[in-house]
Amino acid sequence: MSSTVETEHHAPAPAEPVRDGIWRRPLKNTGLVGFLTTVDHKKIGIGYALGALFFLLLGGIEALIIRAQLMYPEQELISARTYNQLFTMHGTTMIFLAVMPLSAAFFNYIMPLQIGARDVAFPRMNALGLWCFLLGGVILNLSWFFPGGAPAIGWFAYAPLTDRQYSPEMGTDFWIMGLQILGIASLVGAFNFITTIVNMRAPGLSMMRLPLFTWMTLITSFLIILAFPAITIALVELMFDRHFGTYFFNVEGGGKPILWQHLFWIFGHPEVYILILPAMGIISEILPVFSRKPLFGYPLIVFSGAVIGFLGFAVWSHHMFTTGLGVVATTAFAFLTMLIAIPTGVKIFNWIGTMWGGRIRFTTPMLFSVGFIWMFMMGGFTGIMHSSPPVDAQQQDTYFVVAHFHYVLIGGSIFALFAGMYYWFPKVSGRLMDDFVGKIVFYLMFIGFNLAFFPMHILGMTGMPRRTHTYKSEMGWDQSNFWSTVGAFILGIGILIFVIQMVYAFYKGGKAPKDPWDSRTLEWDTDSPPKEYNFAYTPVIHARDQVWEDKYGVEAKRMEKIAPGKHGIHMPDQSWWPLITSIGIFIACLGMVFHKQPVPLTAEAVFGLEIVIAGLVATFIGMAAWALEGPGGFHLHPDPAEYAGATPAPEDEHGHH
Amino acid sequence: MSSHAATTDDPHAALEPLKKTSTGIENKKLAMWAFLASDCMFFGTLISTHLIYRKVYPTVVEPTEFFDIELTGFSSFILLMSSLLMALSVSAAHKGNIAGMRRFLLGTIFFGLIFLSGQVYEFNHFVKDAGLTLSSSVFGSTFYLLTGTHGVHVALGVLWLSCWTACSLPKDWAWYTLRGGRFLWLPFRVIFAPMVGRYKHENALDVEVAGLYWHFVDIVWIVIFTAVYLVEYLPILGF
Ligand code: HEM
Numbered sequence: 001m002s003s004t005v006e007t008e009h010h011a012p013a014p015a016e017p018v019r020d021g022i023w024r025r026p027l028k029n030t031g032l033v034g035f036l037t038t039v040d041h042k043k044i045g046i047g048y049a050l051g052a053l054f055f056l057l058l059g060g061i062e063a064l065i066i067r068a069q070l071m072y073p074e075q076e077l078i079s080a081r082t083y084n085q086l087f088t089m090h091g092t093t094m095i096f097l098a099v100m101p102l103s104a105a106f107f108n109y110i111m112p113l114q115i116g117a118r119d120v121a122f123p124r125m126n127a128l129g130l131w132c133f134l135l136g137g138v139i140l141n142l143s144w145f146f147p148g149g150a151p152a153i154g155w156f157a158y159a160p161l162t163d164r165q166y167s168p169e170m171g172t173d174f175w176i177m178g179l180q181i182l183g184i185a186s187l188v189g190a191f192n193f194i195t196t197i198v199n200m201r202a203p204g205l206s207m208m209r210l211p212l213f214t215w216m217t218l219i220t221s222f223l224i225i226l227a228f229p230a231i232t233i234a235l236v237e238l239m240f241d242r243h244f245g246t247y248f249f250n251v252e253g254g255g256k257p258i259l260w261q262h263l264f265w266i267f268g269h270p271e272v273y274i275l276i277l278p279a280m281g282i283i284s285e286i287l288p289v290f291s292r293k294p295l296f297g298y299p300l301i302v303f304s305g306a307v308i309g310f311l312g313f314a315v316w317s318h319h320m321f322t323t324g325l326g327v328v329a330t331t332a333f334a335f336l337t338m339l340i341a342i343p344t345g346v347k348i349f350n351w352i353g354t355m356w357g358g359r360i361r362f363t364t365p366m367l368f369s370v371g372f373i374w375m376f377m378m379g380g381f382t383g384i385m386h387s388s389p390p391v392d393a394q395q396q397d398t399y400f401v402v403a404h405f406h407y408v409l410i411g412g413s414i415f416a417l418f419a420g421m422y423y424w425f426p427k428v429s430g431r432l433m434d435d436f437v438g439k440i441v442f443y444l445m446f447i448g449f450n451l452a453f454f455p456m457h458i459l460g461m462t463g464m465p466r467r468t469h470t471y472k473s474e475m476g477w478d479q480s481n482f483w484s485t486v487g488a489f490i491l492g493i494g495i496l497i498f499v500i501q502m503v504y505a506f507y508k509g510g511k512a513p514k515d516p517w518d519s520r521t522l523e524w525d526t527d528s529p530p531k532e533y534n535f536a537y538t539p540v541i542h543a544r545d546q547v548w549e550d551k552y553g554v555e556a557k558r559m560e561k562i563a564p565g566k567h568g569i570h571m572p573d574q575s576w577w578p579l580i581t582s583i584g585i586f587i588a589c590l591g592m593v594f595h596k597q598p599v600p601l602t603a604e605a606v607f608g609l610e611i612v613i614a615g616l617v618a619t620f621i622g623m624a625a626w627a628l629e630g631p632g633g634f635h636l637h638p639d640p641a642e643y644a645g646a647t648p649a650p651e652d653e654h655g656h657h
Numbered sequence: 658m659s660s661h662a663a664t665t666d667d668p669h670a671a672l673e674p675l676k677k678t679s680t681g682i683e684n685k686k687l688a689m690w691a692f693l694a695s696d697c698m699f700f701g702t703l704i705s706t707h708l709i710y711r712k713v714y715p716t717v718v719e720p721t722e723f724f725d726i727e728l729t730g731f732s733s734f735i736l737l738m739s740s741l742l743m744a745l746s747v748s749a750a751h752k753g754n755i756a757g758m759r760r761f762l763l764g765t766i767f768f769g770l771i772f773l774s775g776q777v778y779e780f781n782h783f784v785k786d787a788g789l790t791l792s793s794s795v796f797g798s799t800f801y802l803l804t805g806t807h808g809v810h811v812a813l814g815v816l817w818l819s820c821w822t823a824c825s826l827p828k829d830w831a832w833y834t835l836r837g838g839r840f841l842w843l844p845f846r847v848i849f850a851p852m853v854g855r856y857k858h859e860n861a862l863d864v865e866v867a868g869l870y871w872h873f874v875d876i877v878w879i880v881i882f883t884a885v886y887l888v889e890y891l892p893i894l895g896f
Binding site for chain 1: 678679680682684687688691692694695696698699701702703706709710713714717791792794795797798799802816820844848851852855
């Protein structure tokens with residue numbers, strides 16, 4: 001039942017692993033079965049990335065339809081209701097199905113390699129996270145195919161619009177349950193990552209030697225476990241309002257819609273740091289590599305990341321300045337919001353300091369990183385502008401805000417995630433991506449992005465409201481909107497070329513060596529792509545930028561290696577149960593959506609809670625069988641050439657006393 | 658821990674390999690602590706919802722009119738005592754005293770069930786006699802969701818501990834468990850039977866982790882009992 005993969009040196013194993021459980025465990029690690037039952041953090045990471053890229057394209061298409069509708073005044077390409085559905089689904093998809101899982105893809109794939117671990121602490125739980133993410137995306141998008149279509153409530157779903165009375169269709173229920181499953185995905189992932197980073201670091205890898213990306217993974221995971229409960233409960237309350245007649249947000253019975261706003265933003269503000277901190281971690285890995293200098297002010301970057309995470313919980317009401325919180329509350333939240341600019345500024349100066357005087361190589365990842373610093377700063381400046389309540393009162397709900405958050409989300413998160421994809425693609429696939437095409441992608445995205453979103457500042461200043469289906473020509477917004485749409489399509493083309501380039505490079509790209517960028521951190525010390533067991537030896541760390549020290553440092557700071565014991569490397573067994581458990585959860589959530597609602601084909605409400613109960617039973621069976629089968633395990637014996645020069649394992653440490 | 662576990666009869670030695678982590682804390686324990694931190698926020702959100710509405714509508718319902726504080730006080734006491742039994746189970750598990758652990762686990766489960774029956778009785782009474790339902794007032798909504806969520810936590814804890822109790826039964830009990838007479842609902846018997854006889858010394862950690870959860874749920878109840886029940890009596894007591 002216990003999951004420790006780090007005990008492999010200490011335990012004598014039987015030659016043939018015992019396989020207990022309800023049925024034989026899947027042994028084949030290729031093909032469809034291999035993927036559906038995988039517990040390998042690398043495959044799971046790739047699964048996250050592919051899912052996230054798919055949803056990025058889907059959300060992008062939704063955005064392009066929005067932009068096409070706004071290209072000219074008084075168009076009727078799509079109806080106002082479809083427009084509302086599109087921006088709701090666009091926002092929800094981009095945040096929960098594109099950026100978060102793309103960050104999770106890197107957490108999964110890169111973080112264990114950076115700390116020299118064989119896998120995460122709970123490999124099967126990790127698989128559960130992946131399946132919950134994919135099924136959450138499915139539930140959310142299933143809404144399109146049911147009467148009433150997708151939700152039209154905006155990504156923050158303000159009450160009382162979400163009440164049964166104002167949004168009678170199932171779209172809102174799909175949204176609620178989709179977010180609930182996605183919450184489970186994020187939570188189990190976060191528990192896993194926290195345990196992994198705190199507990200499974202290679203010998204000698206102290207906290208203050210952790211690569212910055214791993215640090216940001218840790219901080220983000222803490223934000224997730226502390227912020228998601230607020231929205232989970234808010235969603236439960238909303239679900240009860242809609243299905244069981246409670247009055248949490250229902251004005252009729254005395255509910256206060258403002259409570260939803262508080263609960264949502266207590267989650268929602270940390271959420272935006274959940275989106276940006278991983279991006280900052282990626283940037284902090286890439287800048288030193290391509291400047292050939294260590295990260296400037298490492299401890300400061302770590303601590304400012306932690307301070308940002310901490311303050312992130314104390315500023316949620318700046319999303320609600322215009323609701324009339326009272327002078328004291330408004331002032332306090334404005335002050336705290338402005339305070340966040342300090343740790344963020346510290347980071348930016350540190351990144352500039354890293355590049356300062358370095359021998360910079362402008363490769364594609366570096367271009368995206370430098371683009372990130374600049375674009376994220378632009379978004380940051382507008383952010384500081386509306387941290388002032390009187391200014392915010394002018395800008396709230398205008399296109400100025402849309403410009404602001406796309407500068408931090410695209411210019412920030414997406415640029416950094418693209419930098420990360422270009423940077424780590426050779427490691428993940430063993431193939432190189434062409435730098436010239438990469439630069440074309442960067443410039444298309446950079447130009448398209450600025451053309452699309454810079455004019456929105458001006459549109460917002462001149463009063464164009466956000467979430468508006470169309471506008472009159474007399475308002476003087478035609479020019480800006482036209483160019484904004486052109487920019488959006490250029491940005492879209494850039495992303496499309498990226499996808500094509502990635503697929504092409506995967507099949508036809510040149511072979512990538514272990515360390516194509518002359519990098520600094522541990523993941524570059526193993527093969528590209530890494531073997532199933534990540535490292536054939538246990539690395540013993542003596543420095544922060546270990547791989548750099550191995551190449552250029554003094555003898556005393558070189559890495560030591562410990563060979564695997566005579567039993568080989570212990571690996572966890574594959575399992576069907578994470579998938580089955582997630583399907584149970586999926587069924588329960590679908591059952592909740594259909595609860596007392598017209599189901600397709602009959603147009604009658606026929607289901608009480610039967611489906612929910614069936615789903616919960618399936619979930620319980622999945623979990624019980626999961627526990628019964630245990631982590632299992634088998635042993636691999638890497639080619640001794642892979643750990644040449646390693647010290648032999650201390651064989652007698654078996655845990656016997 | 659299955660195949661690769663150090664096979665030994667010494668319960669302490671069985672747990673040693675699990676401690677070989679960067680911090681010396683077992684992975685499962687650390688993950689449980691992280692989960693409990695998260696659970697604090699879950700209950701924090703529910704409790705604040707309840708208290709906020711209580712403050713906004715101080716007079717719509719007068720809970721002391723239908724609260725049965727003696728009964729709730731008694732079942733709270735029972736729940737707290739179950740924590741004592743839980744601690745004894747963990748201690749027995751660490752000493753390798755499986756029979757003792759099973760007895761204390763059964764005691765914990767029994768006390769947990771008493772608490773749950775108290776809650777069922779109480780809900781019944783509120784609905785039937787006081788007309789308090791999910792949709793009778795905001796108080797009903799927040800009260801039932803908060804205490805109900807806690808009840809679900811206790812029920813899951815009971816289920817979890819029952820699984821470990823089943824695991825700790827001697828192997829030849831599998832058949833009795835499946836037959837189990839009328840005492841257990843058939844699906845439970847089917848689920849528990851394959852667990853019988855699977856307990857190993859290193860599972861003491863799992864019992865300990867379940868214990869962490871159990872204690873946490875008890876502590877949360879102290880907060881709920883104070884914030885939802887006891888404070889209502891302050892005005893009566895003249896505060
Ligand atoms: C392909 C590039 C993108 C384009 C052209 C685009 C365009 C837009 C536009 C025009 C709106 C405003 C709709 C309105 O208020 O009427 C919008 C809303 C939004 N976008 Fe994007 N967007 C893009 C990418 C992203 C990304 C990457 C994210 C997040 C990571 C994102 C998150 C959001 C959110 C949260 C909203 C608010 C939705 C709402 O009002 O409920 N967008 N987008």
